Amino acid sequence: MQKNELVTVTIEDIGINGEGIGKVDGYTLFIKDAIIGDVVEAKVMKAKKNYGYARLMNILTPSPYRVKQPKCPMARKCGGCQIQEMEYDRQLAFKEDKIRGNLMRIGEVPAEVLDQAMEPIVGMDNPFHYRNKAQFPIGTDKEGHIITGFYAGRTHSIIPNTDCALGVEVNEIILKQILAFMEEYKISAYDETEHKGLVRHVLIRYGFVTKEIMVCLVINGNHLPHGDILAERLAKIEGMTSITLSINKEKTNVIMGSQIEPLWGKTYITDYIGNIKYQISPLSFYQVNPVQTEKLYGLALEYAGLTGKETVWDLYCGIGTISLFLAQKAKEVYGVEIVPQAIEDARNNAKINGIENARFYVGKAEEVLPEYYAQYEKEHGKKAHADVIVVDPPRKGCEESLLQTMVDMEPDRIVYVSCDSATLARDVKFLREKGYELARGRGVDQFGHTVHVECVVLMSRVEK
Numbered sequence: 001m002q003k004n005e006l007v008t009v010t011i012e013d014i015g016i017n018g019e020g021i022g023k024v025d026g027y028t029l030f031i032k033d034a035i036i037g038d039v040v041e042a043k044v045m046k047a048k049k050n051y052g053y054a055r056l057m058n059i060l061t062p063s064p065y066r067v068k069q070p071k072c073p074m075a076r077k078c079g080g081c082q083i084q085e086m087e088y089d090r091q092l093a094f095k096e097d098k099i100r101g102n103l104m105r106i107g108e109v110p111a112e113v114l115d116q117a118m119e120p121i122v123g124m125d126n127p128f129h130y131r132n133k134a135q136f137p138i139g140t141d142k143e144g145h146i147i148t149g150f151y152a153g154r155t156h157s158i159i160p161n162t163d164c165a166l167g168v169e170v171n172e173i174i175l176k177q178i179l180a181f182m183e184e185y186k187i188s189a190y191d192e193t194e195h196k197g198l199v200r201h202v203l204i205r206y207g208f209v210t211k212e213i214m215v216c217l218v219i220n221g222n223h224l225p226h227g228d229i230l231a232e233r234l235a236k237i238e239g240m241t242s243i244t245l246s247i248n249k250e251k252t253n254v255i256m257g258s259q260i261e262p263l264w265g266k267t268y269i270t271d272y273i274g275n276i277k278y279q280i281s282p283l284s285f286y287q288v289n290p291v292q293t294e295k296l297y298g299l300a301l302e303y304a305g306l307t308g309k310e311t312v313w314d315l316y317c318g319i320g321t322i323s324l325f326l327a328q329k330a331k332e333v334y335g336v337e338i339v340p341q342a343i344e345d346a347r348n349n350a351k352i353n354g355i356e357n358a359r360f361y362v363g364k365a366e367e368v369l370p371e372y373y374a375q376y377e378k379e380h381g382k383k384a385h386a387d388v389i390v391v392d393p394p395r396k397g398c399e400e401s402l403l404q405t406m407v408d409m410e411p412d413r414i415v416y417v418s419c420d421s422a423t424l425a426r427d428v429k430f431l432r433e434k435g436y437e438l439a440r441g442r443g444v445d446q447f448g449h450t451v452h453v454e455c456v457v458l459m460s461r462v463e464k
Contacts, residue, residue: 312389
């Protein structure tokens with residue numbers, strides 16, 4: 001295959017970044033904006049030995065799964081939605097295939113075990129306007145007008161758009177008011193290459209149950225000129241609860257600063273997942289799709305099989321979202337999280353819900369649990385035991401030392417919640433080799449129109 005060569009390709013799969021994948025005489029090509037079932041003409045832009053990247057030139061035969069008109073006109077340009085042009089039911093089938101494929105290929109789980117264990121993916125009733133959080137970069141266009149939107153895929157070039165199809169509809173009202181205020185009072189937008197200008201990002205959070213709204217402006221300075229006027233205008237929006245500033249004067253692509261200054265109202269909003277109430281600050285980690293999160297945590301709780309007598313460890317617990325769900329049915333729950341602010345939030349969330357059987361520890365799960373295990377054996381002369389361990393690690397999955405400690409504690413059940421089925425499959429392989437078997441599993445679509453999917457599996461200890 002040569003650079004600039006024109007080829008006809010049938011798209012058979014989708015890659016981790018949303019590119020269509022097809023083969024020409026056994027040679028694999030990745031083609032952005034093509035979806036499963038398309039037959040396309042593509043121009044080879046980069047040719048490696050066994051694979052290459054090509055640009056979509058023409059759709060010769062549209063896929064039967066291609067929608068006539070994507071909901072968002074910016075879907076192809078924007079880096080947020082990779083597969084919005086594919087029918088939602090086919091998106092779900094693709095995600096289900098992805099989970100199953102990874103468990104078979106990487107996890108080496110036999111097909112007959114998967115057939116018995118895996119349940120149908122949990123899709124959304126409405127796969128649009130589901131995000132309760134959005135972070136909008138602020139910049140200027142070539143004419144000098146202040147703009148906001150989202151970055152184009154794998155760039156920091158802003159695609160102007162105040163009406164994201166995945167965000168809540170009030171976002172557009174808020175953004176338009178902020179842009180008008182900045183133009184009126186000559187408030188500068190941040191330029192990340194020059195490290196000049198004031199307003200860097202706007203964070204908006206929305207409580208799906210409480211209808212409370214938070215706006216946080218990330219600024220490259222200590223003060224927002226005429227901020228009281230902006231706050232007065234935004235406060236008139238129904239549900240507005242919290243308006244703050246995040247001070248971030250660093251030359252960095254990290255969005256939020258560590259210092260939060262109140263501008264109007266509270267410094268947090270509240271929301272519910274199920275019957276558990278959470279206080280959410282600008283820096284809190286909180287699942288972005290609360291409707292699906294309730295379904296995901298409901299499955300985790302169901303898989304945990306709690307009767308009220310169990311000791312449960314919840315690793316990578318964040319602000320205690322799963323821990324507090326589990327604490328309603330367990331004897332005691334221990335949560336571990338590396339971020340001190342998150343543990344502070346977790347303890348506060350336990351307090352406001354009157355939950356007294358959940359304790360939280362700051363530290364790396366891969367350090368805290370092995371240290372606890374070693375110390376317990378030293379003090380008590382016997383192994384520490386957990387009835388159930390729940391783990392919800394970052395995309396990289398669990399370190400092997402942590403998995404080994406989990407196995408050493410001999411829990412009856414390990415409930416593994418994952419945002420990356422490839423690393424989940426790798427860790428499932430380890431657990432299967434150590435005496436656990438995949439008993440149940442299910443995908444949950446948290447991120448419609450993207451290639452990402454959550455998954456929860458139950459690993460049960462095999463009786464020897």
